[in-house]
Amino acid sequence: MKKFFRIALIAMLAIALVGCTSNETPTGTDTPTTGGTEQTASINVGFVTDTGGIDDKSFNQTSYEGIKRFASENGLVEGTNFSYLQSSGEEQYVPNLSQFAEEGVDLVAAAGYLFQGAIEEVAKAYPDVNFLVIDVAGIDIPNVQTANFAVNEGSYLVGVVAGKKAIEAGTNHVGMVIGQESESMNGFWAGYQEGVWSVCPDCVISYDNANNFGDTAVGKTLAQKQFEAGATVIFACAGATGNGVIQEAAERRTNGEDVWVIGVDTDQYDLGIYGENGESCILTSMMKRVDTATYNACQQILDGTFKGGNIDYTLADEGVGLPDENPNLTEEDLAAVEEAKEAIISGEVTVSTTPQTSADNELIIG
Amino acid sequence: MTRKHSALTISIIAVIMGVLIGCLILAVTGRNPLNIFVALIRSLTGFSINRPDRGINLMYPLNWLLSSMPIILTGLSVAFAYRTGLFNIGGEGQFIAGCIACSFVALMVDLPPVVHTLACIVAAALAGAIWAFLPGFLKAYRNINEVVICVMLNYTALYFNDWFTRTFFPIDTFTLARTIDYPESVSLGNLGFGTASQFNWGFVIVLICVAVFWFVMEKTTFGYSLRATGFNSEGSRYAGMKNRRNTVLSMMIAGAFTGIAGAIVLIGNYGYGRIFTSFDNFGFDGISVALVGGSNALGVLASGLLFGLMAASETQFQILGIPSEISDLIQAAIIIFVAIQYGVSLVLDLISNNIMKKKVKEAA
Numbered sequence: 001m002k003k004f005f006r007i008a009l010i011a012m013l014a015i016a017l018v019g020c021t022s023n024e025t026p027t028g029t030d031t032p033t034t035g036g037t038e039q040t041a042s043i044n045v046g047f048v049t050d051t052g053g054i055d056d057k058s059f060n061q062t063s064y065e066g067i068k069r070f071a072s073e074n075g076l077v078e079g080t081n082f083s084y085l086q087s088s089g090e091e092q093y094v095p096n097l098s099q100f101a102e103e104g105v106d107l108v109a110a111a112g113y114l115f116q117g118a119i120e121e122v123a124k125a126y127p128d129v130n131f132l133v134i135d136v137a138g139i140d141i142p143n144v145q146t147a148n149f150a151v152n153e154g155s156y157l158v159g160v161v162a163g164k165k166a167i168e169a170g171t172n173h174v175g176m177v178i179g180q181e182s183e184s185m186n187g188f189w190a191g192y193q194e195g196v197w198s199v200c201p202d203c204v205i206s207y208d209n210a211n212n213f214g215d216t217a218v219g220k221t222l223a224q225k226q227f228e229a230g231a232t233v234i235f236a237c238a239g240a241t242g243n244g245v246i247q248e249a250a251e252r253r254t255n256g257e258d259v260w261v262i263g264v265d266t267d268q269y270d271l272g273i274y275g276e277n278g279e280s281c282i283l284t285s286m287m288k289r290v291d292t293a294t295y296n297a298c299q300q301i302l303d304g305t306f307k308g309g310n311i312d313y314t315l316a317d318e319g320v321g322l323p324d325e326n327p328n329l330t331e332e333d334l335a336a337v338e339e340a341k342e343a344i345i346s347g348e349v350t351v352s353t354t355p356q357t358s359a360d361n362e363l364i365i366g
Numbered sequence: 367m368t369r370k371h372s373a374l375t376i377s378i379i380a381v382i383m384g385v386l387i388g389c390l391i392l393a394v395t396g397r398n399p400l401n402i403f404v405a406l407i408r409s410l411t412g413f414s415i416n417r418p419d420r421g422i423n424l425m426y427p428l429n430w431l432l433s434s435m436p437i438i439l440t441g442l443s444v445a446f447a448y449r450t451g452l453f454n455i456g457g458e459g460q461f462i463a464g465c466i467a468c469s470f471v472a473l474m475v476d477l478p479p480v481v482h483t484l485a486c487i488v489a490a491a492l493a494g495a496i497w498a499f500l501p502g503f504l505k506a507y508r509n510i511n512e513v514v515i516c517v518m519l520n521y522t523a524l525y526f527n528d529w530f531t532r533t534f535f536p537i538d539t540f541t542l543a544r545t546i547d548y549p550e551s552v553s554l555g556n557l558g559f560g561t562a563s564q565f566n567w568g569f570v571i572v573l574i575c576v577a578v579f580w581f582v583m584e585k586t587t588f589g590y591s592l593r594a595t596g597f598n599s600e601g602s603r604y605a606g607m608k609n610r611r612n613t614v615l616s617m618m619i620a621g622a623f624t625g626i627a628g629a630i631v632l633i634g635n636y637g638y639g640r641i642f643t644s645f646d647n648f649g650f651d652g653i654s655v656a657l658v659g660g661s662n663a664l665g666v667l668a669s670g671l672l673f674g675l676m677a678a679s680e681t682q683f684q685i686l687g688i689p690s691e692i693s694d695l696i697q698a699a700i701i702i703f704v705a706i707q708y709g710v711s712l713v714l715d716l717i718s719n720n721i722m723k724k725k726v727k728e729a730a
Contacts (some may be wrong), residue, residue: 051644085684088694089646091635092681095429098562099681102423113541117636125562138540180643181532182543211528212643 043301045071045082046100047294048093048110052213053086058239058265059290063111063134066291070298093118101126107301109294111135113184119144130306132297134290135184142308147293149313151184151286152191152351153344154320155235158262158286159195160340161322161333162233165283167200169258175206175231177222177245179213179238188237188264188286190355198349199336206231210241219244227252227259233283235262243271249281250274260328262286267323284326289319316345373660376710380658380703381672388696397688402696405682409675416686425561426678432565432634434674435572439627440652441670442579443620445661449583450616451596456501456516457649459523460494460621462642464628466527467493469545469639472552473535482551487571487629494625495618497523502617506610512617520649524642531641538638545639554634568630575623580663582619592616624649654697658704673697 045067049060064084071082085096093115100108101122110119111134119133123144131144139146162174174196178185189207196203206226210218219241226234227248234249236242242264249261254274261272263285272282293313300306313319322337329337343349385406389399408414412426440457447454467489477485501515531537535545554566583589594602595612603609627648632639655673659665676697680690703710 079687083685085681086690088677088680088690090640091433091631091646092677094562094564094635095433095678096681098425099685101562102425103685113543116538116541117544117638121564122562136540180543180641182541183539184541186542211525214644 042076042081043107043298044103044105045076045107045109045298045301046103046105047082047084048096048100048108048115049084049086050093050110050112050114051087051089052239054084056240057268057271059111059134059288062266062288063109063290063294066294067109067298069291070295074302090114094122097122097131098125101129104129106130107132107297107306109133109297111290113137113182130301132294134293137183137310144308145297145306146310147290147297147313148310149288149290149293149319150187150315150351151288151320152187152194152353153315154286154288154322155188155191156195156198156344156349156351157315157322157337157340158235158284159192159197160199160336161195161284161329162192162235162260162262163196163198163200163203164333164336165260166196166203166232169232171230171232172200172202173204173206173230173232175208175223175226175229175234177208177210177219177226177234177236177238177242179209179241180211181209185237186355187353188235190352192235193355194351195340198340204230210238212241213239215241216244216247220248223248223261227257232258233260233262235264235286237264237286242268246272246281253279253281264288265290267325269323269325269327280328283328284322287321287323289313289321292319315341373665373707375714376707377658377660377665377669377704379710379714380700380707383703384696384698384700387699388692391695392688392692401686401688402683402692405679405686405688406675408682409679423561424559425563426682428558428561428563428565430675430678431569431671432563432674433677434671435568435634436627436631436648437651437655437673437677438572438667438670439575439623439630440648441655441659441666442575442652442663443623443627443649444652444656445659445663445666446579446583446623447616447620448656448661449596450592450612451599452502452505452613452617452620453513454498454516454617454620454624455513455650455653456498456519456621457624457652458645458647459516459520459649460497460624461628461631461646461649462520462523462527463493463497463621464490464625465632465640465642466523466530467625468629468632469531469535469548472548472633473545473639476549477551479551479553482549483553483633486552486633487626490625490629491622492625494621494623494628496621497625498617498621499614502614505617506613520645524645528641531639535639543641547638548633552633553637554630564635566634568634571626571630575626576663576667579623579666583663624652654701658700672700 047064047067052060054060054064067082076082087093087096097108097118107130109132113135115133116136119131120139123131123141127143134147136146137148166172166174176192206229208222210222212218219238223234223245234245236245246261249259250272252259260283261281263282265288267285269280269282272280388402392399404415409426409430412423414420443457444454468486471486471489501512504510504515505512538544538546554568557565591607592612594607595609599609655666655670659669676693680693683693684690
């Protein structure tokens with residue numbers, strides 16, 4: 001017995017030593033060093049993901065990319081000046097946020113309304129640390145900046161595109177899949193409705209709540225249901241569940257059906273690629289420039305102008321909108337989008353944030 | 367030969383091997399495996415070897431205990447059912463049922479402090495027990511496999527929670543994705559000792575549950591008949607024990623433990639009712655905890671603390687440049703080594719036989 005432990009211990013130490021020698025670059029810096037030694041100006045930023053993880057091709061990833069972009073422009077180093085922590089469960093939000101605060105970073109950022117309770121708690125415990133949280137409203141703490149996006153305005157634009165496609169296909173039927181009922185989702189839903197009906201007043205909109213942001217299978221089933229019912233375009237607002245919608249559309253397009261998906265948060269064009277020639281089933285995407293929010297907050301920290309309170313990113317300041325390149329849209333579609341965009345920015349059209357609902361909340365007829 | 371090595375020895379070996387495998391994978395992928403120990407020690411003691419100037423930060427050990435609380439309870443739950451020969455894989459459903467009941471009492475009933483909190487916990491225990499009644503009943507009286515019913519009820523609870531919460535509870539207007547905050551009379555207090563940790567009096571409730579488990583299982587006639595049912599259901603019936611009733615009661619008590627876990631997490635970590643979009647996995651983690659803990663009270667307490675340490679260390683791992691998945695990997699390796707305990711004890715026998723032979727030779 002004793003001998004076994006002795007062997008185990010030796011093995012452990014041997015492995016540890018091998019590890020030390022094979023590992024030239026030190027990863028063991030416990031803390032981002034506060035205050036730059038070489039750079040004239042240096043800040044430290046920590047980003048906490050929600051349960052979707054850093055590579056969710058959506059919300060978390062884009063937010064972190066904003067920090068990365070700022071870092072590369074200012075010569076900051078990942079691991080030293082900025083890093084992220086992934087949360088494997090919602091109960092880890094508080095420990096992860098506090099971890100960065102304990103490390104003495106200048107800014108702790110997080111994205112998603114599920115952070116609401118956690119950020120309030122941690123921000124009160126660390127009044128000297130600045131926090132940025134995206135998509136959370138109703139927090140009134142001096143060291144917390146909340147960033148919100150006029151998703152209703154962006155959704156209006158993709159609604160216009162969806163409506164035009166439905167007319168073109170002759171179905172007058174579009175769809176939408178959401179991840180969970182919430183205030184934020186209502187904004188998407190309301191804007192989409194108005195956008196669709198602004199070009200296609202007779203259009204029917206199928207609407208389903210997957211009640212899940214991470215289940216591709218559920219997304220696929222709901223997409224099947226809506227496409228079978230006759231929808232031409234589905235607006236997938238459901239995180240990874242939306243990837244199931246995209247898969248279903250890609251399969252149907254491979255079989256020659258005329259169906260499309262509108263992506264959300266980031267340009268999801270690449271996610272929808274099928275076939276050999278690189279066609280994508282993603283018609284366009286409703287981009288939410290969360291990276292702008294993180295980038296701006298970093299800049300404010302550097303300039304010393306960071307303030308608590310809410311910042312609204314709208315269509316006018318390009319906080320929401322379509323991607324720069326839309327291979328699947330025609331000139332005519334783009335002109336319609338541009339027209340709608342100008343109408344919203346000039347105030348000619350105001351987009352609602354409260355969706356219309358039908359009794360069964362499923363099929364809405366304009 | 368078979369029971370020569372105690373469950374404790376096997377568990378300790380499994381833990382060492384698990385950590386070793388974690389180190390090995392880090393070494394192979396070019397990271398510093400020593401950081402695993404730096405992270406674990408920091409979570410255990412609050413002391414950072416890399417930054418000794420910072421002294422001891424109590425937040426880390428408190429967070430460790432905090433993350434152990436729910437999985438000790440779900441571990442007790444799985445262990446309790448297991449001792450009666452049942453596999454309780456319905457922890458997720460019982461957990462959510464407990465959460466619903468907890469929110470109901472917290473938001474819809476007006477009571478003075480302390481009493482209100484205790485009422486929430488009792489309600490959660492009852493709800494967990496009710497949720498576990500069906501699989502227990504069907505197993506006992508219709509011989510339907512409890513695993514199938516449990517898994518189905520997990521999803522039932524997940525979606526039922528969404529409907530029930532939105533229909534009956536006041537919803538937070540800023541997110542529309544959770545209930546309003548619980549009233550101040552519902553609180554497990556904060557034992558953070560000035561740190562940002564959410565550690566709370568729930569730990570005492572967990573310890574009471576461990577004691578109750580031990581007493582009921584080891585010291586009462588009821589516990590004896592439960593264990594007898596677990597060893598041999600038909601045999602115990604022949605001996606005059608009510609094995610069917612025992613099956614139902616055992617499932618319900620198991621469900622109650624998990625229900626309490628739901629209440630403690632909601633009150634202690636969140637302070638509001640949640641609308642789940644996916645499982646928290648505390649119920650499933652309980653299976654590993656019970657397995658490694660050998661399904662007895664103290665074992666579950668120890669292995670719950672161990673798995674809690676792994677969960678709490680994920681943050682430390684990432685800060686030190688170790689992917690958080692390494693924590694899952696170590697846990698998985700530990701479970702595998704416990705699951706192949708027969709093989710492990712065979713190896714131990716081989717080693718001790720060799721030592722014996724050597725000694726005999728030396729003596730000769």
